[in-house]
Amino acid sequence: MPTPDEVYEQVLAEETAKGSSPAVAQARAKAARVRASRGAKDPSKPDSATAPRKAPASGDGGEAAPAAAEAKPAAAATAKPAAAKPAAARPAAAAKGGGPASKKAVGNGGPAVPERVQRLLAVVKPEAIQKVERRPMDRVNVWPHLMAAEFVSLLVVLAAVTFFSIAVDAPLRELSNFNQTPNPSKAPWYFLGLQELLRYFHPQVAGVTIPQVIIIILMAFPFIDRNPSTRPDDRKLAIVIFSFFMLSFAVLTTIGMFFRGPGFNWVYPWESGIFFEL
Amino acid sequence: MAKAEGRFNPRQRMSAVMDMLHGSQVWRAIFRPGSIFRRGYADSPRNRAYVVMNSLLYHLHPVKVKRHGIKLSYTLCLGGLSFFLFILLTITGIYLMFFYRPSVEVVYSDMQRIHTQVSFGLLVRNLHRWGAHLMTISVFLHMARVFYTGAYKPPREFNWIVGVILLLLTLLLAFTGYLLPWDQLAVWAVTVGTEMMKNTPVVGDQVQFALLGGPVIGAETLLRWYTLHVLLLPFVIVIFISIHFWRVRKDGGISGPM
Numbered sequence: 001m002p003t004p005d006e007v008y009e010q011v012l013a014e015e016t017a018k019g020s021s022p023a024v025a026q027a028r029a030k031a032a033r034v035r036a037s038r039g040a041k042d043p044s045k046p047d048s049a050t051a052p053r054k055a056p057a058s059g060d061g062g063e064a065a066p067a068a069a070e071a072k073p074a075a076a077a078t079a080k081p082a083a084a085k086p087a088a089a090r091p092a093a094a095a096k097g098g099g100p101a102s103k104k105a106v107g108n109g110g111p112a113v114p115e116r117v118q119r120l121l122a123v124v125k126p127e128a129i130q131k132v133e134r135r136p137m138d139r140v141n142v143w144p145h146l147m148a149a150e151f152v153s154l155l156v157v158l159a160a161v162t163f164f165s166i167a168v169d170a171p172l173r174e175l176s177n178f179n180q181t182p183n184p185s186k187a188p189w190y191f192l193g194l195q196e197l198l199r200y201f202h203p204q205v206a207g208v209t210i211p212q213v214i215i216i217i218l219m220a221f222p223f224i225d226r227n228p229s230t231r232p233d234d235r236k237l238a239i240v241i242f243s244f245f246m247l248s249f250a251v252l253t254t255i256g257m258f259f260r261g262p263g264f265n266w267v268y269p270w271e272s273g274i275f276f277e278l
Numbered sequence: 279m280a281k282a283e284g285r286f287n288p289r290q291r292m293s294a295v296m297d298m299l300h301g302s303q304v305w306r307a308i309f310r311p312g313s314i315f316r317r318g319y320a321d322s323p324r325n326r327a328y329v330v331m332n333s334l335l336y337h338l339h340p341v342k343v344k345r346h347g348i349k350l351s352y353t354l355c356l357g358g359l360s361f362f363l364f365i366l367l368t369i370t371g372i373y374l375m376f377f378y379r380p381s382v383e384v385v386y387s388d389m390q391r392i393h394t395q396v397s398f399g400l401l402v403r404n405l406h407r408w409g410a411h412l413m414t415i416s417v418f419l420h421m422a423r424v425f426y427t428g429a430y431k432p433p434r435e436f437n438w439i440v441g442v443i444l445l446l447l448t449l450l451l452a453f454t455g456y457l458l459p460w461d462q463l464a465v466w467a468v469t470v471g472t473e474m475m476k477n478t479p480v481v482g483d484q485v486q487f488a489l490l491g492g493p494v495i496g497a498e499t500l501l502r503w504y505t506l507h508v509l510l511l512p513f514v515i516v517i518f519i520s521i522h523f524w525r526v527r528k529d530g531g532i533s534g535p536m
Contacts, residue, residue: 139342143329146339146348153355154362161366161412165404172393175386176465178494185466187474188456190414190449195470207474218442221425222435230428230536242425277463278411 008033192256347532356420363413370406380504429533454507
């Protein structure tokens with residue numbers, strides 16, 4: 001009777017000869033070695049370890065679950081129900097019947113095996129198992145490395161906002177008066193770019209068409225830019241276009257904030273002061 | 279009994295109490311197996327994983343992230359800060375709601391009362407206003423960061439769209455909040471903003487009427503924008519924030535490296 005290590009070598013050689021991938025071959029060989037070592041401890045069940053191995057075509061169920069799902073097509077159908085069994089129960093069942101307790105073995109009129117109800121836990125497509133391979137990547141624990149950084153930046157921003165709030169009061173002008181239009185009347189700063197555009201375009205273009213086009217183009221951007229690379233060197237055009245629009249929007253907003261005075265006419269802030277409140 | 283107690287020093291007694299607390303059914307009911315609060319934290323790789331895995335944080339962060347993703351220069355923390363500012367705005371906003379009535383007769387005197395009489399009223403209002411401006415900026419910059427790192431590319435296209443929606447919702451929240459002080463600055467800035475929407479083709483007047491609750495800004499507008507600002511838009515933005523965070527995880531975590 002072969003020792004567990006011999007079983008391991010034997011199964012490994014068999015699997016390699018069959019063309020199984022090294023990982024699968026090793027897994028099956030390890031499983032066989034475990035079965036062999038368990039069987040060897042029990043003298044009343046001789047040869048239980050190698051029995052499933054020697055008759056692989058007759059419904060070989062003695063596989064680890066992932067290996068079973070990946071197994072050759074002929075055996076896959078019977079291997080899956082058998083794989084649902086706890087692995088520890090297998091040597092005993094194999095010893096009693098001289099083969100695995102699969103339905104196929106019973107149907108073939110093989111040695112009598114007690115009828116057992118097998119539960120199918122899962123059907124795993126073979127590709128699903130092989131596709132888990134992923135390029136290894138350097139990863140760090142979120143705690144403490146990421147969360148400490150997040151917490152510090154949170155505190156920094158909270159401190160900055162608090163100090164700014166202590167130092168600078170939010171504006172509260174006089175009660176609203178619909179009969180007295182302030183000059184200039186400015187929109188909130190994030191709409192000042194659009195208000196600036198009103199100087200150059202028809203209101204329908206500046207106030208409706210351009211914002212809508214911006215939103216639609218922004219949303220459609222991942223589908224317009226089909227370049228899969230994320231390296232800056234590979235996407236100069238996209239970066240230039242995006243930066244151009246961001247910059248022009250920033251320039252328009254800055255003009256609207258600081259360079260527009262009464263009547264929304266051009267002023268220089270260092271000459272006439274700032275006509276703008278946040 | 280007193281003699282037996284005398285043998286223990288305070289530290290031992292404290293640890294005995296902690297053991298009793300940790301063993302109690304209430305404690306075990308609150309903290310799941312594996313929670314670091316269940317037994318106290320010792321710095322080990324397993325506990326480092328458990329901090330995230332066995333807490334509410336697991337909805338937000340995985341146990342491990344790519345090393346380049348924790349560099350400040352990659353994200354500048356902008357998305358997280360936008361979320362933090364949203365929480366800050368929620369808290370300060372709820373405080374302001376205690377003292378603010380959205381009715382044109384009393385709204386301005388309520389504002390003055392917040393400035394002069396309410397404890398920390400001015401400070402909380404300042405936090406709310408500057409926080410709102412900062413959140414708008416950080417959302418803008420977050421969008422720029424995502425663009426420059428190419429993080430909108432497959433499989434993250436949909437999350438980019440959700441992000442654009444979040445940007446719009448942020449602008450709407452900021453804009454609806456802008457009207458609420460009901461001073462000259464607020465009312466006329468909103469007048470300028472809504473005049474633009476009147477130019478929508480075909481249904482321009484109807485759009486403006488729906489937004490203002492009338493042909494011009496008035497009491498209806500204030501109530502309407504208040505409801506939008508404190509209830510509807512926060513409700514909607516929380517839903518989209520949840521989708522945004524969920525998709526970050528489902529699309530493979532932080533993008534990159536470049």
